[in-house]
Amino acid sequence: MLEGFVPVTAASELPPGSMKWVVIDRERVLIANVAGSYYALRDVCGHAGAPLSTGELVGYAIECPLHYACFDVRTGKLLSGPVSGDVPTYEVRVEEDTVYVKR
Numbered sequence: 001m002l003e004g005f006v007p008v009t010a011a012s013e014l015p016p017g018s019m020k021w022v023v024i025d026r027e028r029v030l031i032a033n034v035a036g037s038y039y040a041l042r043d044v045c046g047h048a049g050a051p052l053s054t055g056e057l058v059g060y061a062i063e064c065p066l067h068y069a070c071f072d073v074r075t076g077k078l079l080s081g082p083v084s085g086d087v088p089t090y091e092v093r094v095e096e097d098t099v100y101v102k103r
């Protein structure tokens with residue numbers, strides 16, 4: 001068991017180019033697979049609170065479904081849109097078929 005990490009999903013359930021949301025400590029967390037690497041970030045847009053997991057994932061960019069702010073899924077950095085802040089990210093590890101996120 002990885003210290004401080006919680007298992008969130010099976011890696012095989014999240015093929016490249018896809019994403020899903022999970023709950024960790026009552027907070028929605030988006031898990032994305034881009035080209036075989038897994039990323040985790042807060043599933044809440046800092047503008048009006050839309051769930052980013054219902055937006056579009058295009059390469060490493062995730063687009064908010066509400067007003068189309070774009071964030072880099074690797075860093076949470078704002079790329080464009082009507083938001084002033086980045087989205088918090090979480091450390092991710094994969095062991096065998098399990099994706100873990102650090103809380």
Ligand code: FES
Pocket residue numbers: 045046047048049050064065066067068069081082083
């Ligand atoms: S809620 Fe995401 S850009 Fe407005």
